[in-house]
Amino acid sequence: MMTRTAILLFLLLPAAALPQDLDTAAAAVVQISGIRNGSTVRGSGFVVGLDRDKATIVTVSHVIAGLENIQVTFAADLTESFPAGGFLRMDAENPKGPAVFQVRGAIPAGVTVLSFEVEKRPRLGEPLYLLGFPLMATSLRTTQRTLSARDGTSLLIDQGLGEGFSGGPVLQNGKVVGVVTGVDDQTTYAVEAVVVRAALEGWGVRLGGQAPDPPPAEAACVPGQSVTEDGIDYVRICSGTFTMGSAKDDPQAYADEKPAHRVRLSEFRIGKTEVTNAQYRRVQPDHKGEDNLPAAKVSWTEAKAACEHFGGRLPTEAEWEYAARAGSTTAWSFAGDENSLSDYAWFNKNAGDTTHPVATKKPNAWGLYDLHGNVWEWVADWYAPYTAEAQPDPAGPATGESRVLRGGVFDGPPRVLRSAVRVRVRPGDRDRFIGFRCARDSGQ
Secondary structure (H helix, E strand, O other): HHHHHHHHHHOOOOOOOHHHHHHHHOOOHHHHHHHHOOOOEEEEEEEEEEEEEEEEEEHHHHHHHHOOOEEEEEEOHHHHHOOOOEEEOOOOOOOOOEEEEEEEOOOOOOOOOOOOOOOOOOOOEEEEEEEOOOOOOOOEEEEEEEEEEOOOOEEEEEOOOOOHHOOOOOEEEOEEEEEEEEEOOOEEEEEEHHHHHHHHHEEEEEOOOOOOOOOOOOOOOOOOOEEEOOOEEEEEEEOOOOEEEOOOOOOOOOOOHHOOOEEOOOEEEEEEEEEEHHHHHHOOOOOOOOOOOOOOOOOHHHHHHHHHOOEOOOOOOOHHHHHHHHOOOOOOOOOOOOOHHHHHEEOOOOOOOOOOOOOOOOOOOOOOOOOOEEEEEEEEOOOOOOOOOOOOOEEEOOOOOEEEEEOOOOOHHHHOOOOOOEEEOOOOOOOOOOOOEEEEEEOO
């Protein structure tokens, strides 16, 4: 994809703009997003240091100052976002000063590093190439502009490009000669590369590096593979992307299921069934109830502690819905209407106002039982309204008043057994309607 972009640029730009330089530079640019004062903020940045599992990224301080849940998307691979990690330094007293942070993890293949041009300063009238993400765009934009004026170490470029370009590189001959610091309607402002380079060196930032080796080929993940760990049967759930929540025109949906939004999840494992009374008695020996019935009257804290006792954790709300849907986009996980629900779930039309032994109805396509009905299930997240933003591995807010229950219940109507339904409950509540199932990270 990058190569085709470079070829198209070659047809539009003068010969001095080498397509391979732009292609290489584009693979170093990132989009930065996060939440500030309840609103989504976006900007750009670029990679200046690269190791096998770590990328060092430069932007300007006003892009990330006060930003929560910072996410980074590499232009080299727009299918996945990464949370910003440590090593955060910025010129806090100057909103147009440089800022630097790191992303850790499996850095996408093809990511490159940009270097600074500190020997030559661009001259008035010379062409410059600016790379960044317009505010609402999901793809990188590369544009040619002209240096129109100087103000000390500031560069004034002949046209405003939009605030989303802030933090992006200004290039000449494939090297960074400036970093965009802001825009207005007529002008894009940048600071010279020598200023940014000096700040990074003063902070001890390691520049350069090589692109990471491509990951070794792995056997294809097959959802539904089962393994027993610490007395719990877990099912393998492969990584993937799905639409979480309900469409705005869904007549059955409740308001807190909207807006629907895209979520990308890493591979994980989740319990094949709800935790039973027999399993829970290994944690709480005095717990009452028939062995194969789902453990109920368990608070969120007790459920969390039990999963940790078994070497796992509670699933996140996104993991739970992804597993429940099992690749489906319908109200329930099976390819049928409400009349088929009795084959998969215990609910108000067949349960007789009581719980039933786990795994006595049909499983979903990934081999999981009772995700519709029987008992509500605790998940890890604090309750909060949805946003429309795409998210990788969301874990919910850091604090809150209520936790989330999922899955419906034995005395509930079909509508509350849908895969998208969510209920908020105080974490200390215990009730005969409330149980849980556990999850584990992949390979744990």
